[in-house]
Amino acid sequence: YYEENRYSTVTTYDLIELVNDVTGEDMSWFFDEWVFDVGYPFFQYSAYQSSDTVYVDITQIQDHGPIFQTYLDIRISSTTSSEIHREFITERNTHLEYIFSDRMMSVTLDPNKEIIKAYRFVEPGVEEPQTSIPELSISVFPNPANPTVNIEVDARFPVDILIYNELGEIMETIPDVAHETALDVSQYPSGIYLAIAEEGNRRAFSRFVVLR
Structure with a gap:
């Protein structure tokens, strides 16, 4: 190719x-x-063990964008061992069961950080508020884009936005965006770009495509 x-x-x-x-x-x-499309998966999950079976429940709780289909590694750990199971997630709600004879100490999603995501663990039976929008979010439209693209952020304070190309090179830095800004991409080569909103040590991501 x-x-x-x-x-x-x-x-x-x-x-x-x-x-x-x-x-x-x-x-x-x-x-x-x-x-x-916009956004990335936001997984809320819980896990518990009964006898030699570990039960894992995963829910995609993002409000923006699709229900993402993705391979997802799930690591189950004890004090002496661990094992990783790879699952293909296709639905908003996923229930999984694994035979695990040791005492489970933790369950970790995507332990090798292979996909873009957000996640949080909740104790089984604990009701979480259904406010699924992360504290920091970013969306880009239209997508594909040319000659301009609108970038919208939902943040507590103004954020810096960094634009990266497919090689990981910074194309542009836009400081102090409070809510929305327009970006001229008429000189960008065709390709896939990543917009990153940064607020302190927190980040939100959104991909967009430029077609010439």
């Missing part, structure tokens, strides 16, 4: 077509959720 297109312009849709051809599957859903 690189050799065939190294001196030409390609779009995300060309990449989708290639991925579909290589996998033999329609992977449009992945790009719809993780590239073109």
Whole structure:
């Protein structure tokens, strides 16, 4: 793919077509959720053990964006051992059961930090308020974008917004955004970009696509 297109312009849709051809599957859903749509999964989960079975309940509680489909590693640990189970999450609510003979000490989602997400653990049976919007959030529209894109943040205080390209290089820094700002992307090459809102040590992410 690189050799065939190294001196030409390609779009995300060309990449989708290639991925579909290589996998033999329609992977449009992945790009719809993780590239073109907004936000990222926010997992609320609980876990408990009864006899030699560990029960894990996971709920996606984000208000913005789709219900994300993703592989998710779940690590169950005791004082002497741990094991990781990989699950494919497709629904808002997921119930899982694992045989685990040791005494469970902790359950960790995505222990190797392989996906963009937010999460929180709640004790089983404890009612959590259903205010699922994180304290800091960012959305980008329209998506795909050209020649401008609007960036909207929900934060307690003004935030800095950093724009990264696919190589991890900073394209632009926008300081002190209180609610909404417009960004001129008319000179950006076609590709996928990451907008990051920073407030102290907290971050929120949103991807967007520029098509020329």
